[in-house]
Amino acid sequence: MTERDSRCGFAAIVGRPNVGKSTLLNRILGKKISIVTPKPQTTRHRIIGVKAHKDTQILFVDTPGLQVKGRRAIDRVMNRNSRQSMNDADIVVFICEFGSWKEADDNVIRTLKTSGRPAVGVINKIDKAAGRVALLPELQKLSDRHDFDAIFPMSALNGDNLAAMVDYLGEHLPESPWLYPEDADTDKDDRFRVAEIIREKLMMELQQELPYGLAVEIETWEPGEEQLSIAATIWLDRESQKPILIGKNGERLKKIGTSARKDIIKLVKGRVHLQLWAKTRKNWSDDARLLKSLGYEA
Numbered sequence: 001m002t003e004r005d006s007r008c009g010f011a012a013i014v015g016r017p018n019v020g021k022s023t024l025l026n027r028i029l030g031k032k033i034s035i036v037t038p039k040p041q042t043t044r045h046r047i048i049g050v051k052a053h054k055d056t057q058i059l060f061v062d063t064p065g066l067q068v069k070g071r072r073a074i075d076r077v078m079n080r081n082s083r084q085s086m087n088d089a090d091i092v093v094f095i096c097e098f099g100s101w102k103e104a105d106d107n108v109i110r111t112l113k114t115s116g117r118p119a120v121g122v123i124n125k126i127d128k129a130a131g132r133v134a135l136l137p138e139l140q141k142l143s144d145r146h147d148f149d150a151i152f153p154m155s156a157l158n159g160d161n162l163a164a165m166v167d168y169l170g171e172h173l174p175e176s177p178w179l180y181p182e183d184a185d186t187d188k189d190d191r192f193r194v195a196e197i198i199r200e201k202l203m204m205e206l207q208q209e210l211p212y213g214l215a216v217e218i219e220t221w222e223p224g225e226e227q228l229s230i231a232a233t234i235w236l237d238r239e240s241q242k243p244i245l246i247g248k249n250g251e252r253l254k255k256i257g258t259s260a261r262k263d264i265i266k267l268v269k270g271r272v273h274l275q276l277w278a279k280t281r282k283n284w285s286d287d288a289r290l291l292k293s294l295g296y297e298a
Protein backbone atom coordinates (compact mmCIF):
# COMPACT_ATOMS: atom_id res chain seq x y z
CA MET A 1 0.00 0.00 0.00
CA THR A 2 1.38 3.44 -0.82
CA GLU A 3 1.81 6.23 1.69
CA ARG A 4 -0.96 8.22 0.03
CA ASP A 5 -3.78 5.75 0.46
CA SER A 6 -2.76 4.06 3.70
CA ARG A 7 -3.06 5.15 7.31
CA CYS A 8 -1.27 4.03 10.43
CA GLY A 9 -0.97 5.32 14.00
CA PHE A 10 -1.07 4.65 17.71
CA ALA A 11 -4.32 4.50 19.68
CA ALA A 12 -3.41 4.28 23.39
CA ILE A 13 -6.05 2.64 25.57
CA VAL A 14 -5.85 4.33 28.96
CA GLY A 15 -7.89 4.36 32.14
CA ARG A 16 -7.76 3.46 35.81
CA PRO A 17 -7.16 -0.19 36.78
CA ASN A 18 -9.89 -2.76 36.03
CA VAL A 19 -12.11 -0.78 33.63
CA GLY A 20 -11.58 -3.32 30.81
CA LYS A 21 -8.66 -2.00 28.73
CA SER A 22 -7.12 -5.40 28.04
CA THR A 23 -10.52 -7.00 27.43
CA LEU A 24 -11.14 -4.29 24.82
CA LEU A 25 -7.79 -4.93 23.12
CA ASN A 26 -8.42 -8.67 22.96
CA ARG A 27 -11.97 -8.21 21.69
CA ILE A 28 -10.79 -5.89 18.89
CA LEU A 29 -8.00 -8.28 17.85
CA GLY A 30 -10.29 -11.31 18.18
CA LYS A 31 -7.62 -13.16 20.15
CA LYS A 32 -5.94 -13.07 23.50
CA ILE A 33 -3.02 -10.65 23.28
CA SER A 34 -3.13 -9.20 26.81
CA ILE A 35 -3.96 -10.98 30.06
CA VAL A 36 -7.24 -10.27 31.89
CA THR A 37 -8.26 -10.95 35.49
CA PRO A 38 -11.01 -9.62 37.78
CA LYS A 39 -8.26 -7.98 39.88
CA PRO A 40 -6.95 -4.43 39.38
CA GLN A 41 -3.34 -3.87 38.28
CA THR A 42 -3.24 -6.90 35.99
CA THR A 43 -1.42 -5.24 33.07
CA ARG A 44 2.09 -4.03 33.85
CA HIS A 45 3.60 -3.36 30.40
CA ARG A 46 2.77 -1.49 27.24
CA ILE A 47 1.42 -4.08 24.83
CA ILE A 48 0.70 -3.31 21.21
CA GLY A 49 -2.12 -5.05 19.39
CA VAL A 50 -1.87 -4.58 15.61
CA LYS A 51 -5.23 -4.29 13.84
CA ALA A 52 -5.50 -4.09 10.08
CA HIS A 53 -8.75 -2.28 9.34
CA LYS A 54 -9.56 -1.43 5.72
CA ASP A 55 -6.56 0.68 4.57
CA THR A 56 -5.53 1.57 8.14
CA GLN A 57 -3.18 -0.25 10.47
CA ILE A 58 -4.34 0.68 13.97
CA LEU A 59 -1.68 0.16 16.62
CA PHE A 60 -3.68 -0.25 19.82
CA VAL A 61 -1.54 0.18 22.93
CA ASP A 62 -2.80 -1.58 26.06
CA THR A 63 -1.43 0.15 29.16
CA PRO A 64 -1.26 -0.45 32.91
CA GLY A 65 -4.16 1.15 34.79
CA LEU A 66 -3.09 4.57 36.08
CA GLN A 67 -3.00 4.43 39.86
CA VAL A 68 -3.35 7.15 42.42
CA LYS A 69 -1.98 5.40 45.46
CA GLY A 70 0.86 3.17 44.22
CA ARG A 71 4.07 3.88 46.06
CA ARG A 72 6.46 1.07 45.09
CA ALA A 73 9.00 1.38 42.28
CA ILE A 74 6.91 -0.95 40.11
CA ASP A 75 3.87 1.34 40.53
CA ARG A 76 5.93 4.27 39.34
CA VAL A 77 7.18 2.29 36.34
CA MET A 78 3.61 1.26 35.47
CA ASN A 79 2.29 4.82 35.75
CA ARG A 80 5.16 6.10 33.62
CA ASN A 81 4.39 3.48 30.95
CA SER A 82 0.80 4.68 30.80
CA ARG A 83 1.64 8.37 30.69
CA GLN A 84 4.29 7.79 28.02
CA SER A 85 1.83 5.80 25.88
CA MET A 86 -0.64 8.64 26.17
CA ASN A 87 1.95 11.26 25.17
CA ASP A 88 3.09 9.14 22.19
CA ALA A 89 -0.42 8.41 20.93
CA ASP A 90 -2.01 9.80 17.78
CA ILE A 91 -5.38 9.30 19.48
CA VAL A 92 -6.09 8.39 23.12
CA VAL A 93 -8.90 5.96 23.89
CA PHE A 94 -9.95 6.93 27.41
CA ILE A 95 -11.97 4.20 29.04
CA CYS A 96 -14.15 4.27 32.14
CA GLU A 97 -16.70 1.92 33.61
CA PHE A 98 -20.46 2.40 33.46
CA GLY A 99 -21.88 3.54 36.82
CA SER A 100 -18.55 3.51 38.60
CA TRP A 101 -16.67 6.82 38.43
CA LYS A 102 -13.79 7.07 40.93
CA GLU A 103 -11.11 9.50 42.04
CA ALA A 104 -8.67 7.51 39.91
CA ASP A 105 -10.75 8.34 36.81
CA ASP A 106 -10.38 12.07 37.56
CA ASN A 107 -6.66 11.48 37.81
CA VAL A 108 -6.57 9.89 34.35
CA ILE A 109 -8.56 12.81 32.90
CA ARG A 110 -6.03 15.24 34.39
CA THR A 111 -3.16 13.30 32.83
CA LEU A 112 -5.02 13.24 29.51
CA LYS A 113 -5.49 17.01 29.56
CA THR A 114 -1.77 17.47 30.31
CA SER A 115 -0.88 15.27 27.33
CA GLY A 116 -2.89 17.52 25.01
CA ARG A 117 -3.60 14.55 22.73
CA PRO A 118 -6.93 14.15 20.89
CA ALA A 119 -9.13 11.59 22.59
CA VAL A 120 -12.26 9.51 22.30
CA GLY A 121 -14.15 8.42 25.40
CA VAL A 122 -15.44 4.90 26.04
CA ILE A 123 -18.05 4.03 28.65
CA ASN A 124 -17.42 0.32 29.03
CA LYS A 125 -19.45 -2.48 30.64
CA ILE A 126 -22.79 -1.15 29.36
CA ASP A 127 -24.05 -4.73 29.56
CA LYS A 128 -24.53 -3.80 33.23
CA ALA A 129 -26.76 -0.83 32.36
CA ALA A 130 -30.51 -1.14 32.77
CA GLY A 131 -31.47 -0.06 29.26
CA ARG A 132 -30.45 2.81 27.01
CA VAL A 133 -32.08 5.49 29.16
CA ALA A 134 -29.64 4.76 31.99
CA LEU A 135 -26.81 5.66 29.62
CA LEU A 136 -27.85 9.22 28.81
CA PRO A 137 -26.78 10.90 32.09
CA GLU A 138 -23.45 9.03 31.96
CA LEU A 139 -22.79 10.26 28.42
CA GLN A 140 -23.56 13.81 29.49
CA LYS A 141 -21.27 13.60 32.54
CA LEU A 142 -18.37 12.23 30.54
CA SER A 143 -18.66 14.92 27.88
CA ASP A 144 -18.67 17.56 30.66
CA ARG A 145 -15.41 16.17 32.03
CA HIS A 146 -13.36 16.47 28.86
CA ASP A 147 -13.69 17.69 25.29
CA PHE A 148 -13.74 14.26 23.65
CA ASP A 149 -13.91 14.08 19.84
CA ALA A 150 -16.45 11.26 20.19
CA ILE A 151 -17.91 9.06 22.93
CA PHE A 152 -18.75 5.38 22.54
CA PRO A 153 -20.81 3.43 25.07
CA MET A 154 -19.61 -0.14 24.75
CA SER A 155 -19.33 -3.64 26.11
CA ALA A 156 -15.82 -4.98 25.58
CA LEU A 157 -17.09 -8.26 26.99
CA ASN A 158 -19.72 -8.96 24.32
CA GLY A 159 -18.47 -6.58 21.61
CA ASP A 160 -21.50 -4.24 21.61
CA ASN A 161 -20.82 -1.00 19.72
CA LEU A 162 -17.17 -1.79 19.24
CA ALA A 163 -17.17 -1.66 15.44
CA ALA A 164 -18.26 2.00 15.45
CA MET A 165 -15.18 2.98 17.45
CA VAL A 166 -12.77 0.97 15.30
CA ASP A 167 -14.27 2.62 12.18
CA TYR A 168 -13.85 6.05 13.74
CA LEU A 169 -10.19 5.43 14.67
CA GLY A 170 -9.47 3.96 11.25
CA GLU A 171 -10.65 7.17 9.63
CA HIS A 172 -8.85 9.54 12.01
CA LEU A 173 -5.31 8.18 12.18
CA PRO A 174 -2.65 9.92 10.07
CA GLU A 175 -1.77 9.03 6.51
CA SER A 176 1.32 6.86 6.75
CA PRO A 177 2.76 3.58 5.54
CA TRP A 178 2.05 0.59 7.81
CA LEU A 179 4.70 0.20 10.49
CA TYR A 180 4.18 -3.54 11.07
CA PRO A 181 3.97 -6.44 8.60
CA GLU A 182 0.46 -7.11 7.26
CA ASP A 183 0.03 -10.31 9.30
CA ALA A 184 1.42 -8.94 12.60
CA ASP A 185 -0.81 -9.05 15.66
CA THR A 186 1.45 -7.85 18.50
CA ASP A 187 4.89 -6.44 19.25
CA LYS A 188 5.48 -9.05 21.96
CA ASP A 189 7.24 -12.38 21.40
CA ASP A 190 6.05 -15.77 22.64
CA ARG A 191 8.43 -15.77 25.63
CA PHE A 192 6.84 -12.58 26.94
CA ARG A 193 3.36 -13.93 26.30
CA VAL A 194 4.10 -17.19 28.10
CA ALA A 195 5.40 -15.32 31.16
CA GLU A 196 2.19 -13.27 31.09
CA ILE A 197 -0.02 -16.35 30.83
CA ILE A 198 1.68 -17.78 33.92
CA ARG A 199 1.21 -14.47 35.76
CA GLU A 200 -2.48 -14.46 34.80
CA LYS A 201 -3.01 -17.90 36.31
CA LEU A 202 -1.13 -16.84 39.45
CA MET A 203 -3.30 -13.76 39.82
CA MET A 204 -6.47 -15.79 39.33
CA GLU A 205 -5.46 -18.41 41.88
CA LEU A 206 -3.95 -16.29 44.64
CA GLN A 207 -5.91 -14.05 46.96
CA GLN A 208 -5.40 -10.59 48.42
CA GLU A 209 -1.99 -8.93 48.31
CA LEU A 210 0.06 -11.87 47.09
CA PRO A 211 -0.53 -11.44 43.32
CA TYR A 212 1.02 -7.97 43.40
CA GLY A 213 4.31 -9.26 44.79
CA LEU A 214 4.84 -11.72 41.95
CA ALA A 215 6.93 -11.59 38.81
CA VAL A 216 7.56 -14.32 36.26
CA GLU A 217 10.84 -14.85 34.43
CA ILE A 218 11.40 -17.39 31.66
CA GLU A 219 14.67 -19.19 32.46
CA THR A 220 14.86 -21.76 29.68
CA TRP A 221 13.11 -22.06 26.32
CA GLU A 222 14.16 -25.15 24.42
CA PRO A 223 12.29 -26.15 21.27
CA GLY A 224 12.68 -29.90 20.70
CA GLU A 225 11.48 -32.48 18.19
CA GLU A 226 8.84 -33.76 20.61
CA GLN A 227 7.95 -30.67 22.54
CA LEU A 228 8.89 -27.18 23.67
CA SER A 229 10.49 -27.22 27.14
CA ILE A 230 9.98 -24.14 29.25
CA ALA A 231 11.22 -23.45 32.76
CA ALA A 232 10.00 -20.32 34.52
CA THR A 233 10.83 -18.75 37.86
CA ILE A 234 8.11 -17.13 39.91
CA TRP A 235 9.76 -14.38 41.91
CA LEU A 236 8.27 -13.55 45.28
CA ASP A 237 8.75 -10.48 47.41
CA ARG A 238 9.00 -12.39 50.68
CA GLU A 239 9.98 -15.88 51.77
CA SER A 240 6.75 -16.18 53.80
CA GLN A 241 4.77 -16.15 50.51
CA LYS A 242 6.35 -19.36 49.27
CA PRO A 243 4.24 -21.92 51.18
CA ILE A 244 1.06 -20.06 50.16
CA LEU A 245 2.04 -20.18 46.49
CA ILE A 246 3.12 -23.80 46.55
CA GLY A 247 0.13 -25.04 48.58
CA LYS A 248 -0.37 -28.29 50.43
CA ASN A 249 1.76 -31.00 48.79
CA GLY A 250 2.54 -28.58 45.98
CA GLU A 251 -1.06 -28.69 44.79
CA ARG A 252 -1.63 -25.01 44.18
CA LEU A 253 1.49 -24.53 42.07
CA LYS A 254 0.61 -27.69 40.15
CA LYS A 255 -2.88 -26.37 39.41
CA ILE A 256 -1.42 -23.07 38.21
CA GLY A 257 1.04 -24.94 35.97
CA THR A 258 -1.70 -27.11 34.47
CA SER A 259 -3.93 -24.22 33.56
CA ALA A 260 -1.02 -22.15 32.20
CA ARG A 261 0.14 -25.08 30.09
CA LYS A 262 -3.29 -25.37 28.42
CA ASP A 263 -3.10 -21.75 27.23
CA ILE A 264 0.57 -22.04 26.22
CA ILE A 265 -0.23 -25.04 24.02
CA LYS A 266 -2.85 -22.92 22.21
CA LEU A 267 -0.32 -20.11 21.76
CA VAL A 268 2.60 -22.14 20.43
CA LYS A 269 0.38 -24.74 18.70
CA GLY A 270 2.40 -27.71 19.89
CA ARG A 271 3.33 -29.90 22.84
CA VAL A 272 4.75 -28.15 25.88
CA HIS A 273 6.63 -29.21 28.98
CA LEU A 274 6.39 -26.54 31.67
CA GLN A 275 8.37 -26.35 34.90
CA LEU A 276 7.69 -23.67 37.51
CA TRP A 277 10.04 -22.72 40.33
CA ALA A 278 9.28 -20.37 43.21
CA LYS A 279 12.14 -18.18 44.42
CA THR A 280 12.42 -15.11 46.62
CA ARG A 281 14.04 -11.79 45.81
CA LYS A 282 13.36 -9.58 48.77
CA ASN A 283 11.33 -6.48 47.78
CA TRP A 284 12.00 -6.88 44.05
CA SER A 285 8.93 -4.73 43.34
CA ASP A 286 10.46 -1.74 45.10
CA ASP A 287 13.99 -2.08 43.77
CA ALA A 288 14.64 -0.24 40.50
CA ARG A 289 17.66 -2.42 39.62
CA LEU A 290 15.82 -5.71 40.17
CA LEU A 291 12.85 -4.40 38.23
CA LYS A 292 15.08 -3.73 35.27
CA SER A 293 16.56 -7.21 35.41
CA LEU A 294 13.00 -8.61 35.36
CA GLY A 295 12.15 -6.65 32.23
CA TYR A 296 10.26 -3.76 33.82
CA GLU A 297 11.54 -0.66 32.20
CA ALA A 298 9.74 2.54 31.39
Ligand SMILES: Nc1nc2c(ncn2[C@@H]2O[C@H](COP(=O)(O)OP(=O)(O)OP(=O)(O)O)[C@@H](O)[C@H]2O)c(=O)[nH]1
Pocket residue numbers: 015016017018019020021022023024035036037038039040041042043044063064065066124125126127128154155156157158
Ligand atom coordinates in the same frame (compact mmCIF):
# COMPACT_ATOMS: atom_id res chain seq x y z
N1 LIG B 1 -19.53 -6.96 32.61
C1 LIG B 1 -18.44 -6.59 31.94
N2 LIG B 1 -17.22 -6.90 32.44
C2 LIG B 1 -16.13 -6.51 31.76
C3 LIG B 1 -16.22 -5.82 30.51
N3 LIG B 1 -14.97 -5.54 30.10
C4 LIG B 1 -14.13 -6.08 31.01
N4 LIG B 1 -14.82 -6.66 32.01
C5 LIG B 1 -14.28 -7.36 33.20
O1 LIG B 1 -13.55 -6.41 33.99
C6 LIG B 1 -12.43 -7.06 34.63
C7 LIG B 1 -11.15 -6.30 34.33
O2 LIG B 1 -10.87 -6.42 32.95
P1 LIG B 1 -9.43 -6.08 32.36
O3 LIG B 1 -9.57 -6.12 30.88
O4 LIG B 1 -8.38 -6.91 32.99
O5 LIG B 1 -9.28 -4.57 32.86
P2 LIG B 1 -8.01 -3.60 32.69
O6 LIG B 1 -8.54 -2.23 32.54
O7 LIG B 1 -7.12 -4.10 31.62
O8 LIG B 1 -7.32 -3.76 34.11
P3 LIG B 1 -5.75 -3.44 34.52
O9 LIG B 1 -4.87 -4.15 33.57
O10 LIG B 1 -5.68 -4.02 35.89
O11 LIG B 1 -5.61 -1.96 34.51
C8 LIG B 1 -12.42 -8.50 34.12
O12 LIG B 1 -13.06 -9.31 35.08
C9 LIG B 1 -13.24 -8.42 32.84
O13 LIG B 1 -13.88 -9.64 32.51
C10 LIG B 1 -17.53 -5.51 30.01
O14 LIG B 1 -17.74 -4.91 28.94
N5 LIG B 1 -18.59 -5.92 30.77
Ligand SMILES: [Mg+2]
Pocket residue numbers: 021022023034035036042043062063064065
Ligand atom coordinates in the same frame (compact mmCIF):
# COMPACT_ATOMS: atom_id res chain seq x y z
MG1 LIG C 1 -5.16 -4.71 31.64
